[in-house]
Amino acid sequence: MSQILVIGGDRLGNIVNLLQDRGFREVHHVTGRKSSQTSVKIPAGTDLILVLTDFVNHNLAKTVKCQAKERELPILFCKRSCAAIEKVLVTPA
Template identity: 50%
Template sequence: MTVLVVGADRLGNIEAFFRKQGYREILHVSGRKASDTAIHIPSHVHMVVVFTDFVNHNLARVIKAKAKERNIRVIFSKRSCSALAKTFCLA
């Protein structure tokens, strides 16, 4: 399975979290560049995670719309393992 992570400059131990959840490939986009709103979600992505404390509202809205078009699960979370685990379990 593949996850696309949007937000944060580096993933750190969050990469290990996704590996424990069974995701083999972790794609990462920092979300800091204005051109990131033109992001293309690869066809093999199973889930998109948006770190809300690193992206602007416009990018979050664009990601959500693109994922919804392709029926891909989207999770919005703060960038910490504990917040991600809590959001991951609730979604």
């Protein structure tokens, strides 16, 4: 995998390093915290979408979930921590 879209969280910090260590060359990030933000354009070539559930607008999460389903993209949901992200990346859906 080479591209991941992360939805949620103001800053990613060490999460970027974790994702790069797991093989993602490009990490795209949308904060998704504003209540007025209800849509996002999924970049072409995205291999996986990761939604940080504790730092995201619920309407945006729902919209992204529908877009991922339409494009048949895998989507993972977890809290904003390296341990939680590592767990969902390792655990099969």
